[in-house]
Amino acid sequence: MTRSEIGSEIAQLLLQTGAIFISKKQPFILAAGWASPVYIDVRLLVGESETRKAVTRLATEFIKSELGSQNFDAIIGAETAGIPFSAWLADSLNIKMRYVRKHSLGFGQNAQVEGGSVEGMRVLMMDDLTTDGNSKLAFARGIRAAGAELEDILTIFYHDVFKSAGPRLQDVGLKLHAMVTWDDVLRADNGKFISPEDRTEIEKFLSDPVDWSTRHGGRSR
Numbered sequence: 001m002t003r004s005e006i007g008s009e010i011a012q013l014l015l016q017t018g019a020i021f022i023s024k025k026q027p028f029i030l031a032a033g034w035a036s037p038v039y040i041d042v043r044l045l046v047g048e049s050e051t052r053k054a055v056t057r058l059a060t061e062f063i064k065s066e067l068g069s070q071n072f073d074a075i076i077g078a079e080t081a082g083i084p085f086s087a088w089l090a091d092s093l094n095i096k097m098r099y100v101r102k103h104s105l106g107f108g109q110n111a112q113v114e115g116g117s118v119e120g121m122r123v124l125m126m127d128d129l130t131t132d133g134n135s136k137l138a139f140a141r142g143i144r145a146a147g148a149e150l151e152d153i154l155t156i157f158y159h160d161v162f163k164s165a166g167p168r169l170q171d172v173g174l175k176l177h178a179m180v181t182w183d184d185v186l187r188a189d190n191g192k193f194i195s196p197e198d199r200t201e202i203e204k205f206l207s208d209p210v211d212w213s214t215r216h217g218g219r220s221r
């Protein structure tokens with residue numbers, strides 16, 4: 001399967017499971033404080049057996065063909081939504097699984113990376129989604145502080161509109177790989193899930209998300 005075929009299949013799953021939410025009244029406020037007319041709830045791919053099996057099959061194929069599964073000793077799921085996907089992928093790829101907390105626990109072993117040592121291991125970080133990459137930077141600091149070699153991050157969805165995300169990750173030696181972006185979703189929709197009015201609003205947001213956010217009470221820079 002090509003990258004584009006994988007993107008198209010997962011985009012269909014996101015549309016069918018109702019994971020693409022379009023705000024009718026108030027904008028969504030995202031983790032980093034941006035206002036947005038859309039919110040992608042990738043967590044909805046977790047609930048049903050058929051759906052999660054399909055995502056795991058597609059992500060396994062993506063990792064094998066685009067990244068090379070032999071390049072990783074472990075997959076590390078990011079709290080919270082990255083954790084279930086990392087568990088299924090670790091089984092499917094037959095590699096170790098760990099997970100990384102948003103913050104060290106603060107008591108007990110005070111660990112940020114859980115599930116065993118990652119010292120000297122080549123690891124792949126797995127999360128459900130990327131917006132501006134802020135959370136990825138924090139997770140990466142924790143994973144590297146635990147002694148792992150981390151260069152690659154895989155997310156199911158990437159908004160790919162906050163233009164600073166890629167360079168900020170590259171500056172610290174991180175490569176972001178995404179299975180689905182807005183291009184895949186807008187191509188996969190046949191008008192059944194996204195109305196023409198909603199599509200117009202989404203396109204306005206995508207063409208200048210910082211301006212959209214500023215005009216709707218979210219972050220402006």
Ligand SMILES: O=P(O)(O)OC[C@H]1O[C@H](OP(=O)(O)OP(=O)(O)O)[C@H](O)[C@@H]1O
Pocket residue numbers: 031032078079080081082127128129130131132133134135136137
């Ligand atoms: O900051 P970015 O790297 O662009 O990624 C956006 C983050 O926002 C979501 O997490 P959130 O904390 O909202 O929810 P979760 O705990 O369910 O993962 C998502 O799972 C990403 O981790």
Ligand SMILES: O=C(O)c1cc(=O)[nH]c(=O)[nH]1
Pocket residue numbers: 029030031032038039040041042129130131132
């Ligand atoms: O940036 C975020 O917080 C975010 C955006 C989005 O579309 N979906 C999500 O779960 N989080």
